[in-house]
Amino acid sequence: xxxxxxxxxxxxxxxxxxxxxxxxxxxxxxxxxxxxxxxxxxxxxxxxxxxxxxxxxxxxxxxxxxxxxxxxxxxxxxxxxxxxxxxxxxxxxxxxxxxxxxxxxxxxxxxxxxxxxxxxxxxxxxxxxxxxxxxxxxxxxxxxxxxxxxxxxxxxxxxxxxxxxxxxxxxxxxxxxxxxxxxxxxxxxxxxxxxxxxxxxxxxxxxxxxxxxxxxxxxxxxxxxxxxxxxxxxxxxxxxxxxxxxxxxxxxxxxxxxxxxxxxxxxxxxxxxxxxxxxxxxxxxxxxxxxxxxxxxxxxxxxxxxxxxxxxxxxxxxxxxxxxxxxxxxxxxxxxxxxxxxxxxxxxxxxxxxxxxxxxxxxxxxxxxxxxxxxxxxxxxxxxxxxxxxxxxxxxxxxxxxxxxxxxxxxxxxxxxxxxxxxxxxxxxxxxxxxxxxxxxxxxxxxxxxxxxxxxxxxxxxxxxxxxxxxxxxxxxxxxxxxxxxxxxxxxxxxxxxxxxxxxxxxxxxxxxxxxxxxxxxxxxxxxxxxxxxxxxxxxxxxxxxxxxxxxxxxxxxxxxxxxxxxxxxxxxxxxxxxxxxxxxxxxxxxxxxxxxxx
RNA sequence: GGGCCGUUAGUUUAGCCGGUUAAAACAAUCGCCUGUCACGCGAUAGAGCACGGGUUCGAAUCCCGUACGGCCCGCCA
Numbered sequence: 001x002x003x004x005x006x007x008x009x010x011x012x013x014x015x016x017x018x019x020x021x022x023x024x025x026x027x028x029x030x031x032x033x034x035x036x037x038x039x040x041x042x043x044x045x046x047x048x049x050x051x052x053x054x055x056x057x058x059x060x061x062x063x064x065x066x067x068x069x070x071x072x073x074x075x076x077x078x079x080x081x082x083x084x085x086x087x088x089x090x091x092x093x094x095x096x097x098x099x100x101x102x103x104x105x106x107x108x109x110x111x112x113x114x115x116x117x118x119x120x121x122x123x124x125x126x127x128x129x130x131x132x133x134x135x136x137x138x139x140x141x142x143x144x145x146x147x148x149x150x151x152x153x154x155x156x157x158x159x160x161x162x163x164x165x166x167x168x169x170x171x172x173x174x175x176x177x178x179x180x181x182x183x184x185x186x187x188x189x190x191x192x193x194x195x196x197x198x199x200x201x202x203x204x205x206x207x208x209x210x211x212x213x214x215x216x217x218x219x220x221x222x223x224x225x226x227x228x229x230x231x232x233x234x235x236x237x238x239x240x241x242x243x244x245x246x247x248x249x250x251x252x253x254x255x256x257x258x259x260x261x262x263x264x265x266x267x268x269x270x271x272x273x274x275x276x277x278x279x280x281x282x283x284x285x286x287x288x289x290x291x292x293x294x295x296x297x298x299x300x301x302x303x304x305x306x307x308x309x310x311x312x313x314x315x316x317x318x319x320x321x322x323x324x325x326x327x328x329x330x331x332x333x334x335x336x337x338x339x340x341x342x343x344x345x346x347x348x349x350x351x352x353x354x355x356x357x358x359x360x361x362x363x364x365x366x367x368x369x370x371x372x373x374x375x376x377x378x379x380x381x382x383x384x385x386x387x388x389x390x391x392x393x394x395x396x397x398x399x400x401x402x403x404x405x406x407x408x409x410x411x412x413x414x415x416x417x418x419x420x421x422x423x424x425x426x427x428x429x430x431x432x433x434x435x436x437x438x439x440x441x442x443x444x445x446x447x448x449x450x451x452x453x454x455x456x457x458x459x460x461x462x463x464x465x466x467x468x469x470x471x472x473x474x475x476x477x478x479x480x481x482x483x484x485x486x487x488x489x490x491x492x493x494x495x496x497x498x499x500x501x502x503x504x505x506x507x508x509x510x511x512x513x514x515x516x517x518x519x520x521x522x523x524x525x526x527x528x529x530x531x532x533x534x535x536x537x538x539x540x541x542x543x544x545x546x547x548x549x550x551x552x553x554x555x556x557x558x559x560x561x562x563x564x565x566x567x568x569x570x571x572x573x574x575x576x577x578x579x580x581x582x583x584x585x586x587x588x589x590x591x592x593x594x595x596x597x598x599x
Numbered sequence: 600g601g602g603c604c605g606u607u608a609g610u611u612u613a614g615c616c617g618g619u620u621a622a623a624a625c626a627a628u629c630g631c632c633u634g635u636c637a638c639g640c641g642a643u644a645g646a647g648c649a650c651g652g653g654u655u656c657g658a659a660u661c662c663c664g665u666a667c668g669g670c671c672c673g674c675c676a
């Protein structure tokens with residue numbers, strides 16, 4: 001071992017001990033006759049002092065050290081006088097007298113400062129950070145995130161192992177399947193013309209594990225989807241994939257609930273995060289209910305601003321926009337932005353209107369309640385005083401409030417008001433950054449409300465089990481069929497999805513038919529139907545997104561911050577320069593015609 | 600595939616309704632300093648403004664295109 005201690009562990013009790021430390025030179029403060037070096041490693045920073053009167057040779061070497069040099073230092077731990085204690089350092093009560101120093105490696109001047117107090121205010125250009133990610137990893141922010149990530153994964157492994165789960169690895173080289181995201185393809189050298197695909201999730205394998213009797217399975221699984229990235233989405237990401245046999249929905253939810261709550265408490269106790277769980281137990285909210293109250297299946301419950309339905313009230317009213325929407329079978333919904341009157345200017349309201357229009361709404365009607373209860377609104381004269389008053393009363397609006405309306409097909413009204421609500425929550429400062437709001441959305445419909453190419457589209461995926469009592473509806477009114485799908489929602493983000501799966505071949509076959517599978521498509525899944533014919537147990541599971549949950553727990557603005565080596569928006573790895581052209585020889589072996597960079 | 604925003608010393612930024620030597624802080628280099636820990640003091644060097652084209656007497660500043668990065672729509676069962 002090149003060291004006896006780390007740079008983060010020496011305390012007052014270690015005074016007098018002769019230690020050897022290794023680390024990077026964080027800073028060198030040269031006082032002419034005295035040099036201080038802050039030596040940094042993963043665990044912390046320790047001050048080393050070099051005195052020429054005691055060790056001239058060490059002092060001279062320390063004099064040549066520069067930022068990010070790798071050094072090994074030997075010396076005695078000295079206590080610091082009270083007035084010299086640095087309270088900002090865990091090792092601030094001591095320092096090491098540098099009796100010997102070896103430069104293990106020199107360093108060029110780094111392209112950005114690794115650690116400094118200015119870092120808090122300075123956001124280093126992200127392109128540069130990603131190019132030098134190995135240096136970025138030395139910085140406190142990314143380092144912390146990597147540590148917490150490990151702590152989370154370790155907690156999960158222990159939690160599930162303690163509950164009889166087996167961690168099983170499933171193949172990365174697998175088969176492309178229709179539907180879903182675009183696959184990453186890998187040419188199969190031994191079978192020219194054919195391709196493996198990288199898994200979008202271990203879905204099929206984990207179901208086959210259930211058939212195989214591995215009744216509790218989990219995996220920290222890399223998932224790959226060849227789609228454009230977003231702030232909370234990378235092409236390559238990690239899910240906690242888990243599946244259980246002989247369970248019903250609430251068994252899966254109970255498990256995930258206990259895991260999430262104890263995980264958050266664990267990370268809180270260790271001081272890694274500071275979050276207050278809003279509601280325990282985690283509320284399980286029906287899809288229809290959240291769509292009505294929040295307009296979206298992943299509600300942000302950190303604030304209220306719930307949406308009300310006033311369709312019946314405005315049926316046949318004098319305001320044509322509302323009346324027509326109802327007449328066409330649409331809905332009219334409203335939400336009361338408490339206190340918004342004092343905060344939102346006319347131009348803010350215009351911005352909200354633009355937001356609603358972006359989500360397909362035709363406009364955004366509103367009623368502002370002024371002091372004394374007077375109503376300020378372009379639509380009151382059409383609604384009439386009586387109806388306006390009734391609406392204000394129903395919404396519980398008082399002076400200083402603004403009521404916003406959505407009137408359209410329910411899908412449009414819901415979506416538009418959902419985004420207006422989210423924007424208001426932020427604008428009106430209704431979000432406590434320390435609060436974390438978890439909820440399960442349950443009772444999803446089996447199919448999307450709008451058909452795709454004349455076929456039903458699964459809301460979740462094609463292996464989701466319909467409700468038993470709705471199975472007859474598969475033949476008569478499939479859009480009414482509810483399923484055993486469920487999502488975990490955190491602060492308005494979908495962070496896990498799962499379902500009880502189909503284990504009955506006949507039902508699976510029926511679903512294939514409804515989603516418009518061709519014979520060819522079905523052949524691709526024949527192995528699943530075949531497997532189900534050999535005594536598939538009832539089973540279900542869930543797949544929480546590790547990256548996305550971490551991002552929310554750590555208040556990071558994007559998913560890249562919680563990944564060691566993330567890719568840019570267009571899927572490039574700036575550190576190693578992937579993707580890249582390959583040697584034509586490699587292509588030839590794969591039976592692929594040579595592709596030239598720029599013909 | 601589309602929309603919006605950005606790109607100025609090593610870094611973070613200023614300058615951007617055109618005007619002659621592109622400014623600052625931090626980092627770096629050198630010198631001085633025995634108690635600093637955002638050390639201090641002094642000095643030095645460092646960019647021609649992402650790239651290409653255009654407008655103009657004159658472009659970091661205006662226009663067009665390209666590249667790269669970010670956010671978003673599409674896409675993401």
